[in-house]
Amino acid sequence: xxxxxxxxxxxxxxxxxxxxxxxxxxxxxxxxxxxxxxxxxxxxxxxxxxxxxxxxxxxxxxxxxxxxxxxxxxxxxxxxxxxxxxxxxxxxxxxxxxxxxxxxxxxxxxxxxxxxxxxxxxxxxxxxxxxxxxxxxxxxxxxxxxxxxxxxxxxxxxxxxxxxxxxxxxxxxxxxxxxxxxxxxxxxxxxxxxxxxxxxxxxxxxxxxxxxxxxxxxxxxxxxxxxxxxxxxxxxxxxxxxxxxxxxxxxxxxxx
Numbered sequence: 001x002x003x004x005x006x007x008x009x010x011x012x013x014x015x016x017x018x019x020x021x022x023x024x025x026x027x028x029x030x031x032x033x034x035x036x037x038x039x040x041x042x043x044x045x046x047x048x049x050x051x052x053x054x055x056x057x058x059x060x061x062x063x064x065x066x067x068x069x070x071x072x073x074x075x076x077x078x079x080x081x082x083x084x085x086x087x088x089x090x091x092x093x094x095x096x097x098x099x100x101x102x103x104x105x106x107x108x109x110x111x112x113x114x115x116x117x118x119x120x121x122x123x124x125x126x127x128x129x130x131x132x133x134x135x136x137x138x139x140x141x142x143x144x145x146x147x148x149x150x151x152x153x154x155x156x157x158x159x160x161x162x163x164x165x166x167x168x169x170x171x172x173x174x175x176x177x178x179x180x181x182x183x184x185x186x187x188x189x190x191x192x193x194x195x196x197x198x199x200x201x202x203x204x205x206x207x208x209x210x211x212x213x214x215x216x217x218x219x220x221x222x223x224x225x226x227x228x229x230x231x232x233x234x235x236x237x238x239x240x241x242x243x244x245x246x247x248x249x250x251x252x253x254x255x256x
Contacts, residue, residue, distance in 0.1 A: 028150065035142060035192050042150035045109070045143075052109030052145070056094070059114065066097040066117040075115055078129045078206075082137060085204035095133075103218065107136035109145045122218075127201070127210030134197030134206075142196060144189045191243055198247050208248035215241055 029038045066072065079095045093111040101118035108114070113136045123129035139145065185193070198208050219237035 032142065034196060039143065039147045040150045040154065041143065041146050042153050043146050045146065048109035048143075048146045048149065051149075052112055056108050056110070056112045056114075059098075060096065064099045066099045066120075068097075068117065071097050071117055071120045074126065074129060075120055075133070078126050078133050079113070081206075082130060082134055082200050082204045086137075086200060103221075105132050105136055107139040107145070109140065111140055113137070113140075123214065125210060127206045128214040130201040130204065130206040131197065131208075131211035131214050134200040134204075134211075135193045136197075137200055138193040138196035139185065139189065142189075142192060144185055144193065148185060148189070191240065194240060194244055195247050198244060198251065202251045208244075208251055212241060212244050212248060215244060 028040055028042045030041050031038050075095055075097050079093070080090055083090050083093060093113070095113045095115070097115045097117055097120055100116040102116050103119050103122050104116045105119050106114045113133065115132070119132060120129060123132065194211070198211055201211070202208050215237070219241070
């Protein structure tokens with residue numbers, strides 16, 4: 001979904017009155033080789049981690065964790081395998097399964113991933129769950145939350161690239177902010193997380209075809225009138241599945 005006020009680093013010549021703001025915005029653009037484009041990043045990683053920790057604590061205080069040990073074990077097993085393949089330190093990541101039947105998952109800055117019990121149950125295999133977890137890890141690694149937050153700040157005219165590290169980020173974004181919920185990721189972000197997440201799961205030995213199967217089943221459920229929460233701000237089903245299929249085919253060529 002294209003959000004009002006989004007800022008692109010490739011801007012047309014502006015009027016003289018906004019040159020200072022444009023200069024600051026261009027200074028905050030950083031090239032990300034993983035997705036081969038520039039990102040507007042007005043907010044530092046420590047600030048985003050602070051906001052992520054706040055949102056994580058608020059969510060855990062409001063939502064009970066699932067008691068089913070099999071669900072937690074499945075989430076841990078898949079997460080550990082993907083992170084190991086990436087060479088990540090598992091202790092720096094937090095993963096929780098929440099007692100919620102909605103088909104949803106989310107990622108927060110500071111390496112925090114939340115999975116609803118309904119989502120874990122809906123995934124028939126570890127490969128399918130790897131598609132979800134890989135997708136959420138990709139959102140974090142690609143700094144999508146920082147980019148989305150920066151777009152929100154820019155839309156509100158807060159263009160300074162020097163936001164002191166001791167700034168109370170909750171006061172800027174509003175108490176109770178949950179990134180990815182209050183500030184939903186864009187269609188571009190979701191497609192990028194699909195692509196990079198597919199690479200993560202494939203590197204861990206999971207079958208990328210499972211991602212296509214999973215999203216197809218979710219699309220079928222949406223067609224029956226039960227749109228999963230996870231799909232409410234995501235790309236069109238046909239676009240997403242076509243992009244996943246193209247990336248899976250590309251990855252298959254490297255494995256053969």
